[in-house]
Amino acid sequence: MTEPARPRLVFLGLPRTGKSTFLGAFWALIQSPFEASVREASFSGDRSYVQRLADQVARGEEPDRTALDADEELAVEVYFEPEGPADLLIPDTSGESLRVLAERRIWYPRLLAACTDATAILVFIHPERLRVPQRIVVAAAGEQTAPGGHGESAPDDVEFHPGDAVRFQAQEHACTAAELIDVFENLAECWSDRRPIRVGVVISAWDRVGGDPKPTPYEWMAARLPGVLATLESNRDVADFEVFGVSAQGGALEDRDELLAKGEICDRVFAEDRDGRAVSLVDPIRWAIWGS
Numbered sequence: 001m002t003e004p005a006r007p008r009l010v011f012l013g014l015p016r017t018g019k020s021t022f023l024g025a026f027w028a029l030i031q032s033p034f035e036a037s038v039r040e041a042s043f044s045g046d047r048s049y050v051q052r053l054a055d056q057v058a059r060g061e062e063p064d065r066t067a068l069d070a071d072e073e074l075a076v077e078v079y080f081e082p083e084g085p086a087d088l089l090i091p092d093t094s095g096e097s098l099r100v101l102a103e104r105r106i107w108y109p110r111l112l113a114a115c116t117d118a119t120a121i122l123v124f125i126h127p128e129r130l131r132v133p134q135r136i137v138v139a140a141a142g143e144q145t146a147p148g149g150h151g152e153s154a155p156d157d158v159e160f161h162p163g164d165a166v167r168f169q170a171q172e173h174a175c176t177a178a179e180l181i182d183v184f185e186n187l188a189e190c191w192s193d194r195r196p197i198r199v200g201v202v203i204s205a206w207d208r209v210g211g212d213p214k215p216t217p218y219e220w221m222a223a224r225l226p227g228v229l230a231t232l233e234s235n236r237d238v239a240d241f242e243v244f245g246v247s248a249q250g251g252a253l254e255d256r257d258e259l260l261a262k263g264e265i266c267d268r269v270f271a272e273d274r275d276g277r278a279v280s281l282v283d284p285i286r287w288a289i290w291g292s
């Protein structure tokens with residue numbers, strides 16, 4: 001019998017980037033008789049956590065927030081067709097622990113342990129949650145409607161002349177690209193003795209990305225996160241890299257009835273490879289384990 005592969009995957013991403021939803025949908029596909037390419041290879045272990053996530057995704061509900069000190073994980077032997085068995089371990093890491101790394105420069109112990117042992121990392125990015133620079137009128141309108149603001153609409157020609165040194169707080173002002181590049185550099189340190197490792201970028205909520213024509217996942221990264229893409233492209237000796245667009249919910253929760261009318265999870269979810277070709281939602285994990 002083939003020895004199972006022993007992949008150690010880590011889902012990394014800032015808070016609310018779609019990690020738990022993807023884990024729940026992946027578990028639902030493993031359970032589904034309609035998804036022939038993955039199945040459980042052994043029935044041991046406690047699945048209550050991933051089952052709860054899968055149930056929430058199935059019902060079109062928000063997944064529970066993953067607490068900083070949560071130690072929930074998916075630990076199960078899965079059979080992938082045609083590659084074979086994999087003794088899979090995926091902790092559901094909290095996005096807050098990544099913020100602690102990027103914004104406070106502290107490795108949260110559980111995150112460090114998971115990243116040090118990892119054979120591959122999937123980095124989650126929510127396309128509508130990028131922190132990017134704002135135009136002054138938008139920022140000023142935000143300040144005026146914030147508690148303590150004046151509540152008036154912002155004039156079109158706001159000028160920006162800060163009297164004091166410009167205030168900077170990483171938690172509020174660091175852009176997503178800078179945080180992700182910094183995280184990549186920290187990870188590269190962890191892996192200095194075993195390179196290259198696989199790093200897959202998973203753009204979640206891919207149903208929310210529009211455009212005519214709709215960009216491919218690679219084009220989306222090149223347009224929205226060019227610095228992150230350039231960092232990955234120029235560090236192939238550190239990490240093999242792929243990018244996917246995934247919709248692990250299959251649509252927006254605001255249109256819940258419409259979403260549920262599309263059917264079971266396996267009928268709703270979809271994914272694209274870097275060139276926009278339709279692939280299985282399982283493929284980012286398959287690539288992370290086997291590189292194909």
Ligand SMILES: Nc1nc2c(ncn2[C@@H]2O[C@H](COP(=O)(O)OP(=O)(O)O)[C@@H](O)[C@H]2O)c(=O)[nH]1
Binds near residue numbers: 018022061246
């Ligand atoms: N439209 C859409 N929203 C999604 C999708 N996946 C996740 N979300 C939303 O993104 C938010 C964060 O998801 P969650 O899985 O809790 O992120 P986590 O904090 O990284 O675990 C939630 O509001 C989800 O409903 C998707 O495929 N499509």
Ligand SMILES: [Mg+2]
Binds near residue numbers: 095
């Ligand atoms: Mg979560």
